[in-house]
Amino acid sequence: MSYVNPPDLATKMVDAGEAKVFMSTRDTLIRAFMAAALLTLGAAFAVTVTVQTGEPLLGALLFPAGFCLVYLLGFDLLTGVFTLVPLALLDKRRGVTPRSLLRNWGLVFLGNLGGALTVAVMMAVIFTFGFSTPPDEVGRQLGTIGEGRTVGYAEHGAAGMLTLFVRGVMCNWMVSTGVVAAMMSKSVPGKVIAMWLPIMMFFYMGFEHSIVNMFLFPSGLMLGGDFSIMDYLVWNEIPTIIGNLVGGLTFVGLTIYATHGRTGKPRNRPAPVQETAAGEPAAEEQLVRG
Numbered sequence: 554m555s556y557v558n559p560p561d562l563a564t565k566m567v568d569a570g571e572a573k574v575f576m577s578t579r580d581t582l583i584r585a586f587m588a589a590a591l592l593t594l595g596a597a598f599a600v601t602v603t604v605q606t607g608e609p610l611l612g613a614l615l616f617p618a619g620f621c622l623v624y625l626l627g628f629d630l631l632t633g634v635f636t637l638v639p640l641a642l643l644d645k646r647r648g649v650t651p652r653s654l655l656r657n658w659g660l661v662f663l664g665n666l667g668g669a670l671t672v673a674v675m676m677a678v679i680f681t682f683g684f685s686t687p688p689d690e691v692g693r694q695l696g697t698i699g700e701g702r703t704v705g706y707a708e709h710g711a712a713g714m715l716t717l718f719v720r721g722v723m724c725n726w727m728v729s730t731g732v733v734a735a736m737m738s739k740s741v742p743g744k745v746i747a748m749w750l751p752i753m754m755f756f757y758m759g760f761e762h763s764i765v766n767m768f769l770f771p772s773g774l775m776l777g778g779d780f781s782i783m784d785y786l787v788w789n790e791i792p793t794i795i796g797n798l799v800g801g802l803t804f805v806g807l808t809i810y811a812t813h814g815r816t817g818k819p820r821n822r823p824a825p826v827q828e829t830a831a832g833e834p835a836a837e838e839q840l841v842r843g
Contacts, residue, residue, distance in 0.1 A: 555740045563814035565736050566806065570641035573634055574653045578660060581629070585664025586671075588628035593672040593768035595619020599756065600698075604691045613757030617749045620728075624735050624748060630764055631661050631794070636729040636801035640810050669767035676768075677775040688776040699773025702761070703784040714792060717761060721796020722804075724760030727751040729801035733809065761793040 557565065573581070595616050603612030623630060638657050641649045678684065680692030688696065706713035734747035755762065770778075770785045 555738050555743055557737045557739065559809070559813040560816075562733070562737055563809050566637055566733060566809065567640045567644045567646070567814065569736070570634075570637035570639065571644075571646045571649060573629065573638055574641055574646075574649050574657050576657075581657065581660040582664040582667075584628045585630075585661040586668040587626070588623045588630045589665035589668030589764050589767065590672050591622045591626075591628065591668075592619045592630065592764055593669045595622075596765045596768055597672065597676050600694060601691050604694050610757060613753050616756045617731075617752035620731065620752045621745050621748050624732060625741065625744065629661050629664075630728075630732075631658065631665050632725045632728050632762065632764065632797050632801055633732045634658060634661050635725065635798045636732065636806040639802055640806050640814075643807075643810065644814070665764050666767055669764060670771055673768045673771040673775065677772055680776060692772075692776040695769060696773045696776045696778035699770045699778035699785070700780050702766075703770070703780045703788045707784065707788045713788070717789065717792045718796045720759070720761040721763070721793040722800035723758075724755050724762045724793075725797040725799075725801035726804040727755035727760065728762060728797075729805035733805055761789065761796065763790060763794045763797050766790055766793055 576584075595618050598619070599612040599616035601612075602615055603609050606612075624633075634657055638654050642651065642654055677688075677692070680688045680695075706717045709716065728751065731748040731751040734751070735744040738744045738747055766785075766789055770780075770789060773780070774782065774785070
């Protein structure tokens with residue numbers, strides 16, 4: 554069967570988290586680099602479609618193409634390992650320690666950052682003809698996105714920071730749902746459908762994804778956006794990473810593990826009612842009811 558039921562899914566999630574912990578440094582970095590590169594190319598594609606058509610929903614509808622390629626090819630995003638790797642630690646898999654968990658997260662972060670920055674530079678070259686002309690319409694839009702989602706939050710102070718954090722939480726709730734949902738199917742069409750819907754939702758609603766932002770904001774800085782690197786770090790990237798961790802682990806990883814991997818003890822069922830040949834409850838049952 555192509556469908557993996559939830560108890561087996563919980564086991565697959567723990568197994569996946571364990572495998573990522575013991576992956577070699579080289580493979581972890583390569584897979585993280587390529588994951589961010591493909592995802593951010595999808596983001597550049599979605600922004601281009603949105604600007605050229607004037608229809609944000611169409612951009613959101615097409616954005617998941619990059620994400621689907623990431624997981625069909627077995628690459629890793631920080632948002633995904635935030636959800637899966639802690640489950641191997643919680644399940645007490647042999648050799649999985651807090652240090653090995655942090656090592657995995659650190660390597661994936663570095664690989665993702667490298668991939669996102671590479672695409673940011675390459676797309677900036679395209680949008681400016683090798684920095685010889687002002688950015689085109691899509692490039693100008695990337696600069697505007699960077700301003701609105703850094704300085705725009707800062708203008709609201711603590712309320713802006715709270716909004717940014719919650720958008721990070723909601724983002725990885727959706728993104729990790731897509732990562733995990735792909736494991737429910739053994740067919741390519743099933744995996745793609747399972748991933749496509751939650752990823753489209755997060756992008757259209759403007760939630761904050763730390764890896765996508767590693768592309769959007771450096772691009773915006775290179776293309777004339779009116780904000781600083783410190784604005785980007787304080788008023789976007791750092792709170793977004795924390796929100797992504799909380800959202801993916803709390804609302805996806807731990808919930809599925811708790812209810813399907815470590816199912817609670819079922820309640821005692823009531824004894825069946827014995828009936829007479831005439832279909833009436835037995836005499837002792839009638840006394841109880843009376």
